[in-house]
Amino acid sequence: MTGTTGRSAAGGLDTLDTPCLILDEAKLLANLQGMRSHLDQLGVAFRPHLKTAKSIDVARRAMTSPRGPATVSTLKEAEYFAERGVHDLTYAVGIAPHKLDRVGAIRGRWGADLAVILDSVAQAEAVAAWSGANGDPLPVFIEIDADGHRSGVKPDDADLIRAIGGRLAPASLRGVLLHAGDSYGLSDPDSLAAAAEAERAAACRAADILRAAGLACPVVSVGSTPTARHARDLSGVTEVRAGVFMFGDLVQAGIGSCAVGDIAVSVLTTVIGHRPDRGWIVTDAGWMAMSRDRGTARQAVDQGYGLVCDLDGVPIPGLIVAEANQEHGVVALRAASGARLPDLPVGTKLRILPNHACATAAQYDRYHVLGKDGRFGEIWPRINGW
Amino acid sequence: MTGTTGRSAAGGLDTLDTPCLILDEAKLLANLQGMRSHLDQLGVAFRPHLKTAKSIDVARRAMTSPRGPATVSTLKEAEYFAERGVHDLTYAVGIAPHKLDRVGAIRGRWGADLAVILDSVAQAEAVAAWSGANGDPLPVFIEIDADGHRSGVKPDDADLIRAIGGRLAPASLRGVLLHAGDSYGLSDPDSLAAAAEAERAAACRAADILRAAGLACPVVSVGSTPTARHARDLSGVTEVRAGVFMFGDLVQAGIGSCAVGDIAVSVLTTVIGHRPDRGWIVTDAGWMAMSRDRGTARQAVDQGYGLVCDLDGVPIPGLIVAEANQEHGVVALRAASGARLPDLPVGTKLRILPNHACATAAQYDRYHVLGKDGRFGEIWPRINGW
Numbered sequence: 001m002t003g004t005t006g007r008s009a010a011g012g013l014d015t016l017d018t019p020c021l022i023l024d025e026a027k028l029l030a031n032l033q034g035m036r037s038h039l040d041q042l043g044v045a046f047r048p049h050l051k052t053a054k055s056i057d058v059a060r061r062a063m064t065s066p067r068g069p070a071t072v073s074t075l076k077e078a079e080y081f082a083e084r085g086v087h088d089l090t091y092a093v094g095i096a097p098h099k100l101d102r103v104g105a106i107r108g109r110w111g112a113d114l115a116v117i118l119d120s121v122a123q124a125e126a127v128a129a130w131s132g133a134n135g136d137p138l139p140v141f142i143e144i145d146a147d148g149h150r151s152g153v154k155p156d157d158a159d160l161i162r163a164i165g166g167r168l169a170p171a172s173l174r175g176v177l178l179h180a181g182d183s184y185g186l187s188d189p190d191s192l193a194a195a196a197e198a199e200r201a202a203a204c205r206a207a208d209i210l211r212a213a214g215l216a217c218p219v220v221s222v223g224s225t226p227t228a229r230h231a232r233d234l235s236g237v238t239e240v241r242a243g244v245f246m247f248g249d250l251v252q253a254g255i256g257s258c259a260v261g262d263i264a265v266s267v268l269t270t271v272i273g274h275r276p277d278r279g280w281i282v283t284d285a286g287w288m289a290m291s292r293d294r295g296t297a298r299q300a301v302d303q304g305y306g307l308v309c310d311l312d313g314v315p316i317p318g319l320i321v322a323e324a325n326q327e328h329g330v331v332a333l334r335a336a337s338g339a340r341l342p343d344l345p346v347g348t349k350l351r352i353l354p355n356h357a358c359a360t361a362a363q364y365d366r367y368h369v370l371g372k373d374g375r376f377g378e379i380w381p382r383i384n385g386w
Numbered sequence: 387m388t389g390t391t392g393r394s395a396a397g398g399l400d401t402l403d404t405p406c407l408i409l410d411e412a413k414l415l416a417n418l419q420g421m422r423s424h425l426d427q428l429g430v431a432f433r434p435h436l437k438t439a440k441s442i443d444v445a446r447r448a449m450t451s452p453r454g455p456a457t458v459s460t461l462k463e464a465e466y467f468a469e470r471g472v473h474d475l476t477y478a479v480g481i482a483p484h485k486l487d488r489v490g491a492i493r494g495r496w497g498a499d500l501a502v503i504l505d506s507v508a509q510a511e512a513v514a515a516w517s518g519a520n521g522d523p524l525p526v527f528i529e530i531d532a533d534g535h536r537s538g539v540k541p542d543d544a545d546l547i548r549a550i551g552g553r554l555a556p557a558s559l560r561g562v563l564l565h566a567g568d569s570y571g572l573s574d575p576d577s578l579a580a581a582a583e584a585e586r587a588a589a590c591r592a593a594d595i596l597r598a599a600g601l602a603c604p605v606v607s608v609g610s611t612p613t614a615r616h617a618r619d620l621s622g623v624t625e626v627r628a629g630v631f632m633f634g635d636l637v638q639a640g641i642g643s644c645a646v647g648d649i650a651v652s653v654l655t656t657v658i659g660h661r662p663d664r665g666w667i668v669t670d671a672g673w674m675a676m677s678r679d680r681g682t683a684r685q686a687v688d689q690g691y692g693l694v695c696d697l698d699g700v701p702i703p704g705l706i707v708a709e710a711n712q713e714h715g716v717v718a719l720r721a722a723s724g725a726r727l728p729d730l731p732v733g734t735k736l737r738i739l740p741n742h743a744c745a746t747a748a749q750y751d752r753y754h755v756l757g758k759d760g761r762f763g764e765i766w767p768r769i770n771g772w
Contacts, residue, residue: 017461017485019772051712073713075403093713094658096670097733099403119659122732150714151659151668181711272480273505273537282537284482288459289772292678292745325567326437326744327459327479328536346508347483358712359678362749365771385751386405386675 012376013311014349016368018270019289021360022351023058023247023367023380024313027264031246032062035228042234047071047090049223049243052358055367056084057380062246071223071241075102080383082110090115090221092177092241094143094151097126104134115139117177119153121160124167131171140168141177141221144206146199149181155202158209165215175219175238176206183226187255187300192230199227204236229257247357250307254299265361266313266351267306268368269329271344280322281331281344285352287324291359305329306352313351316342321352398762399697400735402754404656405675407746408737409444409633409753409766410699413650417632418448421614428620433457433476435609435629438744441753442470443766448632457609457627461488466769468496476501476607478563478627480529480537483512490520501525503563505539507546510553517557526554527563527607530592532585535567541588544595551601561605561624562592569612573641573686578616585613590622615643633743636693640685651747652699652737653692654754655715657730666708667717667730671738673710677745691715692738699737702728707738 013022039046048062051073059081063070068088072078078089087110091103095116106114116138118124124140131137142164145152153160165173180199186192203220210217222234223241234240247265248258269285287305296303305321308331318337323330329352333339344350354360361367362384369378399408425432434448437459445467449456454474458464464475473496477489481502492500502524504510510526517523528550531538539546551559566585572578589606596603608620609627620626633651634644655671673691682689691707694717704723709716715738719725730736740746747753748770755764 017488017772018482093670094668096404096656096658098656102403120732123659126732145661148664150666150709150711150716151661154663270482270484272482273509275531275537277540278534280536282480284479287679287745288748292680292742293673294678294680323536325536330536346506346512356678359673362674363770384749386403 016268018268019285020268020368021364022266022268022370024264024370025372027262028246029372031248031262031264035245039240042231044234044237045239047239047241049241050077052243052247052361055380055382059086074386075099076386078106078114082106082112087112092117094118095123100130104136107136115141115174117141117143119143119151121163121167124164127171128168138171139174140171141175144176144178144202146178146180146202147182155205161206161209162213165210165213173215175217175221176203177221178203180224180227183224189230189256192226193232196227196231200234200237225252226255226257244357249357250303250353250355251295254296254301263353265357266353269350269352271346271348279332279341283329283331284327285329286327288326289363290324290354291363293356293359295355303355306354309351309353311349402654404654405671406654406754407750408652408654408756410650410756411758413648414632415758417634417648417650421631425626428617430620430623431625433625433627435627436463438629438633438747441766441768445472460772461485462772464492464500468492468498473498478503480504481509486516490522493522501527501560503527503529505529505537507549507553510550513557514554524557525560526557527561530562530564530588532564532566532588533568541591547592547595548599551596559601561603561607562589563607564589566610566613569610575616575642578612579618582613582617586620586623611638612641612643630743635743636689636739636741637681640682640687649739651743652739655736655738657732657734665718665727669715669717670713671715672713674712675749676710676740677749679742679745681741689741692740695737695739697735
């Protein structure tokens with residue numbers, strides 16, 4: 001654990017208290033470059049979703065410009081990023097009417113172009129009324145349901161799409177927005193490409209309905225890491241939102257949206273005990289450190305609460321976090337792994353790759369950064385909450 | 387939702403932004419009183435576990451005195467509470483040697499009597515060496531395995547128990563400590579009473595081994611909300627640690643350690659959409675607001691991501707959070723509930739009872755308190771992280 005070669009020695013990872021969250025900047029930058037090249041080839045703009053990172057330092061590396069564009073999942077994110085100069089923002093969760101004053105305050109205080117989304121006439125009327133009363137024509141996306149996953153108007157419900165579009169004035173219709181969440185259940189490239197195509201087709205259909213009704217629909221926004229990664233054609237789409245791909249995680253690896261070696265975040269932990277009778281190595285990274293996310297349980301390879309790596313981030317054959325209590329991780333060999341339980345004495349430091357980067361990162365208030373130059377020590381703060 | 391009677395109107399809960407975490411002080415105090423009376427009858431001291439609440443305001447209501455005793459699950463909790471005058475503390479997660487300097491700093495800076503736990507000779511030797519080098523004889527518990535759940539020496543491994551006890555000097559053996567975690571899988575009172583008795587018997591057996599070897603073992607510490615609740619006799623035990631009972635949650639209700647009506651924490655959320663074709667009501671409390679904990683999935687009644695209540699905290703028949711995305715909750719009727727989906731327009735505020743209070747509370751940095759006097763408005767901060 002105090003090797004004299006490799007990044008761990010150079011970086012001093014082993015000097016950190018545990019558990020803590022490590023971010024590998026070189027992997028982050030490679031993931032960003034990969035997505036940018038892919039979207040450039042498809043001819044669409046990129047509006048990165050900042051809900052995974054919730055960090056201005058990550059955002060500045062992800063965005064086209066310091067001003068954005070970007071996507072957020074909470075108004076607290078909108079405030080945090082707007083205060084730091086990110087002024088082209090979409091709040092991509094259906095607007096609750098009582099939140100409009102807070103949206104207006106963000107627009108007013110920082111001059112941010114913050115757009116909202118909605119999928120009902122009731123919301124459209126609330127936004128129209130607010131825009132009129134405040135003299136601030138809010139930019140609005142109509143959320144369209146790509147695949148029955150959660151919110152949105154069905155793309156074949158032309159009456160409702162037109163009704164919402166027609167009730168927005170004096171708010172301003174900016175376009176349509178979709179999220180193909182069901183793509184998280186897929187794992188072969190052709191099915192994922194088909195999901196991306198279905199998302200694109202639903203988006204274009206809804207945009208056509210609005211345009212045929214004489215309403216402008218300048219922006220056609222789609223997003224989900226799996227469909228963004230696997231889209232082969234995005235004709236008619238103007239922008240893509242995606243976020244978790246920046247870090248990657250075991251769920252995305254199971255889907256085929258990244259390789260295990262691309263995962264940029266890991267939890268540093270320390271061995272605190274052993275149960276040789278059970279083949280257990282106990283660590284101080286329990287579910288509080290990893291989150292309760294068990295997203296890989298539904299996939300072909302169940303990774304427990306995470307994949308165990310050495311201090312250099314290299315997976316140790318067969319080893320996963322098989323169980324977790326609040327502050328205890330139980331590391332064990334995967335069933336039928338054929339591997340031998342390694343000798344990891346009390347005090348050994350390990351790195352755990354998470355199932356779900358959004359959930360794991362949310363358990364921390366900072367990233368300990370392994371810099372792209374191989375140097376370690378920078379800390380990037382992140383926010384949580386609402 | 388703006389009724390003119392009841393606590394919601396008096397309290398102004400409906401004026402809060404969402405999602406946020408509500409704590410009902412009257413229920414908290416009743417839960418504490420119930421545990422205190424029970425332990426008084428059994429003749430054992432109470433060392434409340436503060437890992438659920440992580441709040442000095444809750445701690446002061448739970449502890450016998452402002453000084454403690456209390457239990458913590460992280461050194462950050464120990465620092466936070468020690469700084470606020472709680473000086474009788476046990477850090478009840480196996481000690482990693484590199485954390486001893488931080489333990490020593492807490493003891494030195496605040497004069498706190500902070501004890502550590504361990505279950506190996508390697509840890510005992512590290513603690514002994516640290517105590518010697520720093521002239522600070524650390525108080526130490528030997529962790530005993532009550533039921534094969536995670537850490538601890540087996541109570542019949544007399545050689546190991548004696549070997550650890552014998553290597554501690556100049557650190558100071560304070561006693562034995564157990565956590566009957568397998569009790570979380572039970573649900574009938576007799577099995578739970580049997581688990582409590584097994585925990586007690588294992589504790590006494592280990593203490594007897596130490597005493598027979600001529601080692602003092604003044605404290606015999608057991609703990610877990612289910613076994614604490616269901617213990618019928620605790621002869622030989624000197625103290626009980628338990629924490630989640632203060633708030634209660636749906637997992638504890640499923641075990642039979644509390645009633646649904648006893649649950650003191652809930653997440654306030656707002657309806658943001660509907661999918662009538664699917665019977666869904668969409669809210670702004672997704673898994674980020676509830677945590678990813680699905681602890682009731684293993685119980686007789688699966689509560690999804692939580693039980694849906696009105697603004698007064700009364701469950702709405704048949705309604706649960708059936709699915710969750712990061713910032714979206716999907717509220718729906720439980721399968722075969724026989725109930726009718728209620729009309730809950732966009733903007734309606736609801737309260738969700740959580741599966742697991744420790745995990746849900748950890749998603750927040752504060753409690754919005756519904757005071758025991760029925761008044762609302764106090765905010766109690768809480769900490770997270772390590």
